[in-house]
Amino acid sequence: METPFEIIDHTADIGIAVQGSTLKHLFENAAVGLFSMITDLTAVEDSIEYPINISSDTKENLLVDWLNELIYVYEVEHIIFKHFNINILSDTALEALCFGDSLNNKRHLIKREVKAATYHMLSITNDINGFHATVIFDI
Amino acid sequence: MSKWDGKLRKLDAYRWEISPDYKPGMKVPGIVYASDAMMESIKEDQSLEQVANVAFLPGIMKYSLAMPDIHWGYGFPIGGVAATRVSDGVVSPGGVGYDINCGVRLLKTNLTEEEVRPRIRDLINHIFNNVPSGLGSEGKIVVSEKDLKHLMAEGAHWAVKKGYGQKGDLDATEEMGCMRDADPDAVSSKAIKRGMPQSGTLGSGNHFLEIQTVKEIFDQAAAEAMGIIAPGQVLILIHTGSRGLGHQVCGDYLRIMETAAIKYSIRLPDKQLACAPIQSDEGKKYLSAMACAANYAWANRQCIAHWIRESFAAIFHKSLESLGMDQVYDVAHNIAKIETHHVDGKAVSVCVHRKGATRAFPPHHEDVPEKYKDIGQPVLIPGDMGRVSYIALGSEKALAETFGSTCHGAGRMQSRGAAKRSQRGSDVAHDLEARGITIKTGDMSALAEEASEAYKDITQVIEVAHQSGISKKVVMTAPIGVIKG
DSSP: OOOOEEEEEOSSSEEEEEEESSHHHHHHHHHHHHHHHHSOGGGOOOOEEEEEEEEOSSHHHHHHHHHHHHHHHHHHHOEEEEEEEEEEEOSSEEEEEEEEEEOOTTTOOOOOOOOEEOSTTOEEEEETTEEEEEEEEEO | OOOOOOOOEEEETTEEEEOGGGSTTOOSOEEEEOOHHHHHHHTTSSHHHHHHHHTTSTTEEEEEEEEEEEEEEESEEEEEEEEEETTTOEEOGGGTOSSTTOEEEEEEEEEEHHHHGGGHHHHHHHHHHHSOOSTTSOOSSOOOHHHHHHHHHHTHHHHHHTTSSOHHHHHTSGGGGOOTTOOGGGSOHHHHHHHHHHTTOOOSTTOEEEEEEEEEESOHHHHHHTTOOSTTEEEEEEEEOOHHHHHHHHHHHHHHHHHHHHHTTOOOSOGGGOOEETTSHHHHHHHHHHHHHHHHHHHHHHHHHHHHHHHHHHHHTOOHHHHTOOEEEEEESEEEEEEEEEETTEEEEEEEEEESOEEOOOTTOTTSOGGGTTTOOEEEEOOSTTSOEEEEEOOHHHHHHSSSEEOOSOOBOSOHHHHHHHOOHHHHHHHHHHTTOEEEESOHHHHHHTOGGGBOOHHHHHHHHHHHTSSEEEEEEEEEEEEEO
């Protein structure tokens, strides 16, 4: 079984190295990586369903936009997401259903605030093992 | 990460030059302020490459600069300073960063360590409950979208008008707590939605509140001009920024600038440096939106200062007047400002990007408040959690060499992951308590990421800034209580 993501070190911030057998899985795993940095997802339920549809100009920018949209929804709607079903994905558009839980300070310990996904060292590559991405977050 | 192996030329004891020949496209040399020992550690990552990359920005004047707390950022290094000519230069949101107007405010008190120590646990708990730290703990201030637009236009003035603080606070704030070019219409609805519930919140990460005592005074007369009289006096440091609103403004405009850079045929070595001419529609709008986020941060620190004063008054059963809780100063350390500087004997209007750098104007500069005219602008340089901090003053040398800028803090040396592997949050708390520092935090594991070992030694950073003359150290303080969001 593939490791969906690993936390990578950067002097000021934190990044993730993400894997996925398909581009859809790569985007889903990147989102799980993001919320794993924020809280322990085992304490998060998936009772809330939230659709996200975005478009962008390249697949790298689409990945950054996707993660930043999730940070936005988390901050404004106070939903922590743990599962993601990306139904439609091209290099420039994404339609997903995201599943999560209302933020509750009694049940969820917030490990850190993530300000944004950045373009720094951003990459998406693919080889015979599937898709790989690196994203650095501003913490 | 690989070591930087470019060529550096040592100019004098504390200045290093990266020649514009290092990389085709550099318009000016890079200049880094560091000691020999610090330079060895700076070369461990790619922050010097970022100094070289910033030298590509169209209209950059004199040098791409880095302060002694330089460390690896994205696009700009943290500790980076770049001044671009307003007439034909660019503005880069990456030169300000996501946390627009992240900054520091310092309040004084008339209390001594002896008076505060016996009540420190109660005081810290009271402040922790009185100052909302962030997400899920909704702000105490309820602002509508319309209120927020006023807040963004007026900055700290908005907060003072609402009863948070006193007028003297504004005189002791950089820009008087309000950048005049703020245009709320340049701020996206997403940024506004993120900003509304987070007004008047501390946030987490490296943001904190500290109860400090004066440890050492290096210049008694200058310290007294700031109301700091003797060792043992208690001070309060507030370190926070523009929260989700600033993060969203930065993200929104990085995307706009990426398209703009192509439109204006600007060649850049790093996408995170995306920029647009200052005179373009995109550049003007970014500066207007950035000013809104900067004002939001000043309103934020203004409200937090008010709640801290309330907590002191409640715990010590004294009036604010008798506690002498005046504001020493408030500085921004992530910001871009239009300023006039002298380049080759001519006054030039430039956009000074300070990304993890503090303005450091000399005595008698027109932007220095009246009460500090003779000593220069106070510069507040927080150390890392649990170690000493410094109060310094701006200088003529800074104005001549660094567009009136100096360092902003200790500078990270160890990544968060590395810090966490070598420390446990509970151990960090235990260690702080053992050293007489009372700590209150929402999350212990985050504490390990901010452990002292993760940062450069602030004293070395300050020494380089002091010896090179870009700021003058006046007071050293140490914490007795820390609140981390």
